[in-house]
Amino acid sequence: MTTHHGGHTRGGLAPGGLGWRGFLERWNAEWLAVTAPEDRERALPGGGTWLGYAPAGAERIAALERRIGLPLPASLRGYLEVSDGWREAGVFVSRLSGADGVEWYGDPYDQVGGWADLLPEEPSERELLEHGMWGRSWQLALESDATEVLLDPGDPGPDGEWPVYVWASWQDGPERHASFGRFMEEMYREFHRMRVAKSGVETETTRRLDASVAEAVRLARAGEVDGPLARLREAAAFGRPGAPQACAQMEGLLSGRPGPGVHSAAPGVREFALTAASYFEGRPGASAQDAAFLTSRLPESGREQGLAVLASVAEGVYAYEEPGAFGAALEEARALAARGRTRQAWRALLAAVPAWVPAEPYDVAPSGLLADSLLCPLLGGERGRALLATPRGGLPVRPGPDTERDDLDWLGRRGDQSVRFVLVEGLPVEELGRRLLEPGPPGAPRTEGYDEDDVPPAPRAPGPPTTLRDTWALRHTYQSPVFRLGECANGWSFAYEENPTGSPLTGPEDYGDLPAALSAGARALVVWSQGQRRGYVVRHFVDGRETYALGSRPLPGEGPATLDVRGGIPEGLAADPDLPAVLAALSRLYGVGLPEDALVRGRLPVVVSRSWRRPPRAGEHRAVLRFVPARSPRGHPAGEEGG
Structure with missing residues (x-):
């Protein structure tokens, strides 16, 4: 299935914000800062220091437009006017084409036929249009690690931009970017996630994002929701420390589901319980034995405790624990929820949220609730947002009026x-x-009025x-x-x-x-x-x-x-x-x-329960129908031969 990537990051990179030259120069400087000398030499032989090339010039751009048969959209044209190609576009594309290298893709592997089975029985016009991109795209990747970068002129957006698809053999489906500029922004984020974040090197971009994460954590604990979450999503896309964890906590509570995200920077009981809850959520009927492989992520010292947590989550008896007043409120809420008094349990839980204390620097909310077998079901609808909108971590709050009512x-x-x-x-x-x-x-007696086989x-x-x-x-x-x-x-x-x-x-x-x-x-x-x-x-x-x-x-x-x-x-x-x-x-x-x-x-x-129907009275008859597999006269299921 096609994955869609949305708009620009906060502040804009290209073509807004810095513009193409400023954007590519910043990317270039950061790449030089995190790349070892031998890898620089491989990408830029002869001691080069620029990942790009000279501008394409009007003649080359016009020649490309004649080959495609259409005027180029603004973001692709702006890129070529600054650099006629780009090296190290993200992590898996080592050389991106300039104007002369853009070639007709031609669907050499029959991707149109290969992906047809994944279309719904009655696909929409949009699904058919996107599926057809394999047969009308142009290849932009000259050198890559089993990755195709395809430009689709046949599906322009309202702004005239052409989508770009990225497809690698390990993906579930191609990723669709609304324009060439959006594609390059995502490759820049990929570079940060997989190179800069792991290097520990500070840049102007990382300093801005880390300051944004710190402010988002402060605002989130104070009860703001959408603003901090937008900051955290941007920083998480760049792989900044703490942002993925804080973002997963907020998104999990908003959805009422544990989800696939990592909620903690340090492996422990809470994180493992959330991982297990996410696993079992998507696999009804799975047992602790089925999921025992999850404990391989734990250190040897925590393996035994991990197995116990796994069993409790699988059996639906896992209880999220916290110290102090918030922990006591969790116990009270669980006792109420176990008796069906879920509205009262929710009120007890919400009233105690201000007493929650973050255990890690980037904790913004008690997301361990999402693994709790009795308390996670309380978080449906708007309740997760109500919890996030409650100041916590020692900040004062007065619960609002109880407006919820159970009815029929x-x-x-x-x-x-x-x-x-x-x-x-x-x-x-x-x-x-x-x-x-x-x-x-x-x-x-329970048998009065029943036949022997009908008790x-x-x-x-x-x-x-x-x-x-x-x-x-x-x-x-x-x-x-x-x-x-x-x-x-x-x-x-x-x-x-x-x-x-x-x-x-x-x-x-x-x-x-x-x-x-x-x-x-x-x-x-x-x-x-x-x-x-x-x-x-x-x-x-x-x-x-x-x-x-x-x-x-x-x-x-x-x-x-x-x-x-x-x-x-x-x-x-x-x-x-x-x-x-x-x-x-x-x-x-x-x-x-x-x-x-x-x-x-x-x-x-x-x-x-015992039966709601009365037993037969004297003179009444009761018919019992039982359905069993048909068997042949020889005692074998119909259609089978005896051995």
């Missing part, structure tokens, strides 16, 4: 997502989990905090409802299942004793939906007795849905075939909601 509206916005959940008022979450497990009175699987007690993805595997294993448990505001607890099997049970005669048992001594709301277009049921219980119920069943074709209503619906809750309207009304009526970030991104305890 977000479930209505998920369209045809099927869910089943129970909200219980006045019942601790631990007791809710117990009631989902117990089949009526203690010691009551429901045994429930499983609440386990450690688990992700939404993990619950799908549990349901496949147990073939039973798998609920995630937590607490809501105002004394409510919840049990939530996504994509439950079966259809919503519409009549009370279909249910077992579970809904009534959940509401003993309490109030319970049961909502079971197959999605907005496929029907839902809402049942309300008080102390084991159903007080009202309403539901919607869509009819075939375009007819209106059938509404079922039992009992007296309270004021403020109208029977409505529109599920989002019903959910919003329930949220307003009872002042209750479900924590979206905990249920969609977070980790919560799970319980494998």
